[in-house]
Amino acid sequence: MSTDNDVSAVLDKVFSQILKSNIFINREVLRPDYIPDELPHREEQIAKLGSILAPSLRGYRPSNVFIYGLTGTGKTAVTKYVIKKLYNKAVELGLDIIHCYINTRQDDTTYRVILRLAECTNLRLPFTGISTAEAYRRFLRALDSRGGIMIVVLDEIDFLIKRQGDELLYRLTRSGDELHNSKISIIGITNDLKLVEDLDPRVRSSLGEIEMVFPPYNAIQLEDILKRRAKMAFNPNAIDNSVISLCAALAAREHGDARRALDLLRVAGEIAEREGSTVVTRDHVYKALKEIERDRVGEVIMTMPLHSKLVLLSILYLTRGGGKTTTGDVYTYYKSLCSKIGIESVTQRRVSDIIGELDMAGIITAKVISRGRYGKTRIISLAVPEDIVIKTLKEDPYLEPLLSWD
């Protein structure tokens, strides 16, 4: 279709556009993992967490902490910030403090968490092969022979607990019995306020020695945060306050999620850059809104196993035009799809779990209801635009023959 020259010309254009663009001065500060030097409107939490962890500078084990707050309320940022400062201070004082940040959404099994813990003590463990108990023993031995205070941050801890229970937490909180030269203290972070309820009371009391709550940012605070960050990120002429306000307002609608707001700002900037515009406009923000959604959904769907995609395709078909469907109907249709492409179907039990997974991923909404005499089921509807789903599913060659009805 296109010659090498065409392609190279297009690339040249893209490259030169980015190179001559002066929208950003430093886009890094808008990335989600960036920790700023100042965290406005979180002074109180910083001070409190700082005072909780400070005893480690005198060789005492800090209390365990449980941190609650909705997404994008600064839990992770504040924790990382305080730990960074603490660590710097410790180095300055010649103290040995080991810090370990683990996100249990990514490392959601006991074994993988232990692996990460071991890494922080410079112990390399195989990713499979040895038993969890053995891995734990080795980690403790390595830590104890190294000595020092270890501060462990378990972010999104609800994922670990949901999958593996609180066994590891229990052992970690009681690790003092097995350690002579070192101590472990734990900071658990979650946005699931109900989490504690189904925790072993012993774990609850030791892990929640101190509890902290992060309230959501309001629209004014959000705007202030964005303005400060934008000042560092953007060329002063490339963006004006009304665009920033728009980002803040859109994010405030979603319970004051600062991460979303910053994402929005960054992606809007990138779109402006790609389009060769010299300023970021409100229109770019709206486009960013769509692009973020599209990327997220696309990413999730693309990496799903075949049967999950087939279930999703069934839901898509049965809810065309914003309708609703039920588990039984999805299963029936799903089975017909399987026979159409000549593969074996999974059981309804499994499909039920897949529906749950799709719900968790935010692709669909599934709510358990009772229809009285007509049984209990889930009513299911699509939670994202149809065209995004269709477009992504089309990329899977296995599904090709099934996507002709649109």
Place this chain on the structure above:
DNA sequence: ATTCCACCGGAACGTGTGGGAT
């Protein structure tokens, strides 16, 4: 007040893949 549907959802277990430790 009971019945009973159409599933829900917990638990234990199986299989295949990619790996130890000795």
Place this chain on the structure above:
DNA sequence: ATCCCACACGTTCCGGTGGAAT
């Protein structure tokens, strides 16, 4: 070479349940 291990994905078995219908 032999035996053990983690993990994703799936199965089998089965008790549980909200509320319309009777």
